[in-house]
Amino acid sequence: MSGAERSYRIALRAFPKQYREERGEEVIATILEGGDGWRPRLREFFGLFWAGVAQRSLMAGGPRTAGSVRAGVRLGAYALFWLAANDATATLVHFHNHYHGHALDVGAAVTGFLILLTLSRGWWAAPIMLVLVWELASRTYLVSSTHLSSGSGSVVHLTLWLPALFCLLARPRKHEPRDLRSPFWAVAAPALGALMGWQWSALYTNPWVGLAYAALLVGWLVLGWRDLRLSIAIATFVMYWGLRNALILTAPHRGLQVGRFAVVELVFLLIAVVPIAIGLVGRRVRA
Amino acid sequence: MRAPTFFTLAALLDGPLHGYGIIKRAEQLSEGAVHMTAGTLYGALDRLSREGLVIEQGQEIVAGRARRYYRLTDEGHTALEVEAERMSKAAAVVQKPEGVAASTARRRPVKAHPRPA
Numbered sequence: 001m002s003g004a005e006r007s008y009r010i011a012l013r014a015f016p017k018q019y020r021e022e023r024g025e026e027v028i029a030t031i032l033e034g035g036d037g038w039r040p041r042l043r044e045f046f047g048l049f050w051a052g053v054a055q056r057s058l059m060a061g062g063p064r065t066a067g068s069v070r071a072g073v074r075l076g077a078y079a080l081f082w083l084a085a086n087d088a089t090a091t092l093v094h095f096h097n098h099y100h101g102h103a104l105d106v107g108a109a110v111t112g113f114l115i116l117l118t119l120s121r122g123w124w125a126a127p128i129m130l131v132l133v134w135e136l137a138s139r140t141y142l143v144s145s146t147h148l149s150s151g152s153g154s155v156v157h158l159t160l161w162l163p164a165l166f167c168l169l170a171r172p173r174k175h176e177p178r179d180l181r182s183p184f185w186a187v188a189a190p191a192l193g194a195l196m197g198w199q200w201s202a203l204y205t206n207p208w209v210g211l212a213y214a215a216l217l218v219g220w221l222v223l224g225w226r227d228l229r230l231s232i233a234i235a236t237f238v239m240y241w242g243l244r245n246a247l248i249l250t251a252p253h254r255g256l257q258v259g260r261f262a263v264v265e266l267v268f269l270l271i272a273v274v275p276i277a278i279g280l281v282g283r284r285v286r287a
Numbered sequence: 288m289r290a291p292t293f294f295t296l297a298a299l300l301d302g303p304l305h306g307y308g309i310i311k312r313a314e315q316l317s318e319g320a321v322h323m324t325a326g327t328l329y330g331a332l333d334r335l336s337r338e339g340l341v342i343e344q345g346q347e348i349v350a351g352r353a354r355r356y357y358r359l360t361d362e363g364h365t366a367l368e369v370e371a372e373r374m375s376k377a378a379a380v381v382q383k384p385e386g387v388a389a390s391t392a393r394r395r396p397v398k399a400h401p402r403p404a
Contacts, residue, residue, distance in 0.1 A: 023329065029352035030306035031325045044324050051326030055333075 004035060011045050014052025288370045294321045295331045296340065296359060296367045303344045303358040306332075332357060340366050 008031055012024055031044050111134040291313070298304060298312035306328060314322050323331075335341040340363035346355040359367070 025352045026306060026355055027325050027329055029349070029354060030310070030328070033307040034310065034325075044326075047324030047326035049326075051324075051330045054330060 002032075004041075005032060007045055008032075008048060011048040012052065014049045015055050016052075019052075019055055288366075290317070290321050291323050291327050292331050292335065293367070293370055295323070295328065295335065296363055296370075299341065299357060299359045299363070300367070303356040305354045305356050309357065335363070339363075 005028060008028055012020055012027065015024070027048070031048070035041055035044070111130055114130050294313035294317050295309055297316050298309045301312075304312060306325065309332075310323050310325075310328055332341060336343070339360055341357050342360050344356045344358045346353050348354070
């Protein structure tokens with residue numbers, strides 16, 4: 001085997017195994033037919049690698065939806081629900097650890113989980129009803145409470161309303177697959193949220209936080225290649241913390257502690273966003 | 288339709304070709320403008336196969352490796368003709384500027400604005 005062929009076979013690893021078994025030899029033969037067989041061409045190498053990543057992304061997403069706009073809206077719904085679910089779980093953990101939270105946070109967390117669970121069953125209209133109930137209950141609580149300002153609940157209200165509306169927009173048509181039905185969502189969202197809550201209490205001083213990031217990376221490598229949703233989840237997770245860190249970074253006495261985590265988050269963001277972008281391009285091409 | 292896709296289809300007009308044959312023929316037809324990598328080619332072939340525009344037609348073993356041949360389907364012929372027609376019309380618009388001016392003039396009748404005395 002020549003050096004060129006060895007290089008191309010490395011790039012070929014970017015393709016899914018099934019594809020490699022079916023077409024790998026043919027692809028290699030086509031490339032070698034056009035070169036001198038000894039020196040790998042960078043253009044071919046990266047072209048092959050990129051095509052492999054795109055192919056993985058296409059095969060991971062399952063059946064495609066009809067239009068890129070709907071796919072984009074659905075991605076938005078995914079991202080916002082992850083944000084809401086993670087935020088809600090973090091609130092619960094933080095509340096449990098420090099008992100500084102209040103009933104409103106817990107209510108938001110419970111509503112967030114109920115929304116996630118109904119979505120995991122494929123009930124797309126349920127979120128808006130749950131948010132309505134939550135809104136009525138929380139407003140009643142705020143009116144009867146003497147020590148809470150109405151502004152304290154506005155953020156969690158927005159966090160729940162926005163994804164619920166997105167959810168209605170992204171509701172699949174009759175013959176379209178319901179991607180959110182996977183139980184993966186119901187398990188992974190609280191897990192990530194708990195991680196966030198734990199990290200929040202650790203305040204970047206716990207060395208296990210680094211291992212948690214490593215675990216996410218391994219999860220992405222194992223599942224993310226085949227499951228676009230994990231990439232989306234990680235992107236959301238990273239964006240959430242990235243934003244929070246960016247705010248903390250502006251404070252001079254905290255900047256150095258947080259800065260190195262911002263770099264790690266940037267790496268995570270890149271590896272998570274690339275498959276999403278490829279997935280969207282794939283959707284647009286196929287639409 | 289993007290250029291690599293168009294020239295992949297066009298390369299198969301004269302009959303079935305294998306992967307490298309398609310790359311060379313597309314390069315020849317486009318006068319060197321389109322030089323596809325294998326990654327681009329197989330991405331395009333997969334997509335065109337899914338859309339029913341291209342179909343596999345047999346394979347042979349050369350130097351121990353499979354070499355598949357691809358050919359245009361009837362739908363592929365039609366899609367290529369439609370795209371060529373579209374491109375031809377688009378080119379005609381640019382190549383005949385008087386045509387553009389005439390059609391613009393027809394859509395926007397010039398109103399007379401008498402200058403104040």
